[in-house]
Each structure stands twice: as structure tokens, then as C-alpha cells.
Amino acid sequence: MRSDILGYIPPNPQLLPHLLSHSTPATADVTLNAQHLSRRIGKREIVHDVTLTLHRGEVLGLLGHNGAGKSTVLQMLAGVLTPDSGEISISGFDLLLQPQAAKAKLGFLPEMPPLYKELTVDAYLAFAARLRLIPTAKVHAAVAHAKHRCGLSAMGKKIIATLSKGYQQRVGIAQAIIHEPDVIILDEPTVGLDPAQLREIRALIRELGNTHSVILSTHLLPEVAALCDRVEVIRQGKQVYSADRSAFDHDGLEDRLVELTTEVTP
Numbered sequence: 001m002r003s004d005i006l007g008y009i010p011p012n013p014q015l016l017p018h019l020l021s022h023s024t025p026a027t028a029d030v031t032l033n034a035q036h037l038s039r040r041i042g043k044r045e046i047v048h049d050v051t052l053t054l055h056r057g058e059v060l061g062l063l064g065h066n067g068a069g070k071s072t073v074l075q076m077l078a079g080v081l082t083p084d085s086g087e088i089s090i091s092g093f094d095l096l097l098q099p100q101a102a103k104a105k106l107g108f109l110p111e112m113p114p115l116y117k118e119l120t121v122d123a124y125l126a127f128a129a130r131l132r133l134i135p136t137a138k139v140h141a142a143v144a145h146a147k148h149r150c151g152l153s154a155m156g157k158k159i160i161a162t163l164s165k166g167y168q169q170r171v172g173i174a175q176a177i178i179h180e181p182d183v184i185i186l187d188e189p190t191v192g193l194d195p196a197q198l199r200e201i202r203a204l205i206r207e208l209g210n211t212h213s214v215i216l217s218t219h220l221l222p223e224v225a226a227l228c229d230r231v232e233v234i235r236q237g238k239q240v241y242s243a244d245r246s247a248f249d250h251d252g253l254e255d256r257l258v259e260l261t262t263e264v265t266p
């Protein structure tokens with residue numbers, strides 16, 4: 001079994017579910033299904049044949065070195081970058097063929113949070129709610145609920161620019177969940193946070209993972225261990241390793257992941 005857990009994933013992605021069967025039973029509720037995604041930028045293939053599934057109540061970590069292609073994958077999953085090939089469905093809706101219905105089921109926090117820092121938290125989240133087509137009569141409740149979930153209830157009247165980085169990140173997450181999406185996509189959500197903020201944001205993400213499903217990118221191994229039910233390792237745009245939580249404490253896994261996430265020098 002050890003060699004299965006520590007080995008590269010087989011080239012045939014169809015075999016992947018066997019490695020992941022401990023935490024993701026076939027009957028689990030699939031919220032995101034991405035098959036064979038590839039994307040070129042210029043002449044370079046940035047992402048090559050990436051296949052991912054995400055289940056309700058699950059936090060999936062996309063781990064990789066700087067420049068591995070994590071953001072490019074997440075941008076495709078969020079519908080802001082079109083794959084050259086492959087298919088993505090969000091809660092059963094095809095992201096390419098039914099973009100509005102699919103995007104209504106996902107929330108996205110890009111690497112650079114899309115905050116209007118001159119606004120108050122309340123005004124910004126109300127704006128985000130309207131962008132998500134939440135009916136006017138329900139905007140107030142949606143804002144209050146998102147603030148409550150993100151520990152921002154006392155911050156509504158604050159100008160975003162005056163908040164700490166950790167609180168700004170909470171606001172970024174609040175806009176991503178304002179419409180109660182099934183899938184929450186977070187690109188490096190803890191970058192730049194101090195240890196206390198890190199702990200708080202991780203607890204928040206964990207909590208969101210219980211009721212929604214979360215996919216996040218990171219280049220930090222401890223982040224995966226602290227947060228994720230599963231990990232997919234991306235190296236130079238390719239999926240090279242996959243493991244579930246039960247493998248995290250396995251002897252040798254850390255060394256293996258460090259090796260796989262070491263930046264490649266051109």
C-alpha cells in the first residue's frame with residue numbers, strides 16, 4: 001500500500017478514484033467535476049490534462065511550486081479563463097455551455113482579492129451581493145449572514161483600507177460566499193497573514209468546508225496538513241501526485257511532497 005500512496009499517480013486519470021476512495025465514496029455529492037483541462041499561453045502549455053473532482057463537505061488542496069500552474073487551474077475552474085480543452089461542471093451545470101447557472105454555484109477569491117478598499121465592508125458586500133443578482137430585498141440579510149460567517153459582524157461600518165490584512169482577507173472570502181455557493185475557490189488565501197490571522201482564516205476555511213466544498217491553492221505543505229481532506233500536487237502544469245488525509249501522516253510523504261513542490265529552475 002505504501003508504494004501506492006507514495007507513488008506518482010498512474011498516467012491514466014481513470015485510476016485516480018481508487019487512490020482516493022477512503023475519503024470520497026462514490027456516492028458522495030460531487031460539486032465540481034473538471035476533466036482533462038489543458039491551457040496554453042502563447043506557445044507554452046501552462047496546464048496539461050488536469051482532472052479534479054470535489055465533493056460536498058470537502059477541502060481540496062492544490063499544492064505546487066511557484067509557477068506550477070495552480071492559479072491557471074483555479075481561474076479555469078472559476079470561469080475566468082477558458083480552457084483550450086477539457087470540461088468543467090459545477091453542481092451539474094456545464095461551465096462552458098451554461099456559464100451563468102454554473103457560476104451562480106461558485107464563489108472565487110483570486111490571488112489578489114477584488115476589494116474596493118475605499119468602501120465600507122457593508123457597502124462592498126452589498127455591491128458583491130447585487131453583482132450576484134441577489135434580490136434587493138434579500139441583500140441586507142445576505143450581507144449580515146456572510147459577515148457573521150466570516151467574523152465580520154462588528155466591522156460593517158469600517159472602510160476596508162483601514163482593516164488588517166487578515167480582516168481584508170475575510171472580506172474577500174465573504175464576497176466569495178455571499179450567494180451561498182456550493183463550491184468555494186480560494187487562490188492562496190493565507191498568503192501574507194501573520195500567525196494569528198493564519199490560524200483564524202484556516203479555521204474559517206475549515207468551517208466553510210464542512211457545509212460547502214472548498215478548493216484552495218497553496219505552496220505550503222503545512223497548509224495542506226492543517227486544512228485539507230485531500231491534496232493534488234501540480235508540477236510544471238501536470239498533476240503528479242494525489243493523496244487523501246489518511247496518507248498525510250505517512251512516513252516519507254513530507255519528503256516526497258517537498259521534492260515534488262520544489263521550484264523547477266528553467
Ligand SMILES: Nc1ncnc2c1ncn2[C@@H]1O[C@H](COP(=O)(O)OP(=O)(O)OP(=O)(O)O)[C@@H](O)[C@H]1O
Binds near residue numbers: 041064065070072219
Ligand atoms: N498571462 C500570462 N502570460 C504569460 N505567462 C503566464 C501568464 N499567466 C501565467 N503565466 C505563466 O504560467 C505559469 C503558471 O502560472 P500560475 O500563476 O498558474 O502558477 P502558480 O502555481 O499559481 O504560481 P504562484 O504560486 O507563483 O502564484 C507561470 O510560469 C507563469 O509565469
